[in-house]
Amino acid sequence: MALTNIATLLTDIKRTLKKISSPGGIELLSYKRNRGIAILKRDDMTLELREFGYQEQQFVIPASRLTKELKTMIKREFPRSRKVRLVKLAAPKDLERVRQKI
Numbered sequence: 001m002a003l004t005n006i007a008t009l010l011t012d013i014k015r016t017l018k019k020i021s022s023p024g025g026i027e028l029l030s031y032k033r034n035r036g037i038a039i040l041k042r043d044d045m046t047l048e049l050r051e052f053g054y055q056e057q058q059f060v061i062p063a064s065r066l067t068k069e070l071k072t073m074i075k076r077e078f079p080r081s082r083k084v085r086l087v088k089l090a091a092p093k094d095l096e097r098v099r100q101k102i
Contacts, residue, residue, distance in 0.1 A: 003083040004086045006081055006086075009084060009086075010070060013028075013070065016086070016088065020041055022041050023041070023091050024040075024090050024091060025041050025084075026087070026089065027039075027087040027088075027089055027101075028085065030085070031084075032054065035052065037050070037070070038050040038052075039052050040058070040089070040092050045059055045062060047063055049069060049070075051076075058067070066081050
């Protein structure tokens, strides 16, 4: 788990997604870990986005639309944040774990 600057977040996400195999993904969390966005890799061309916090939604998108969707989600979920927690996930079941809240 690493705190990542929000200005470089999109490039960090793209770089990390290239290295992750298909059942895994990335989870972006606020500092207090009470809001976040999960990006799960189904295959090389499709991704599943899950948003929890201010809005609860889940949908599947092609990899080409990732940047556009993430920009709107990041503005909604982390409006005043300067740093975001970036967590690598090995499998989708890792999202169901209990998070420690600060």
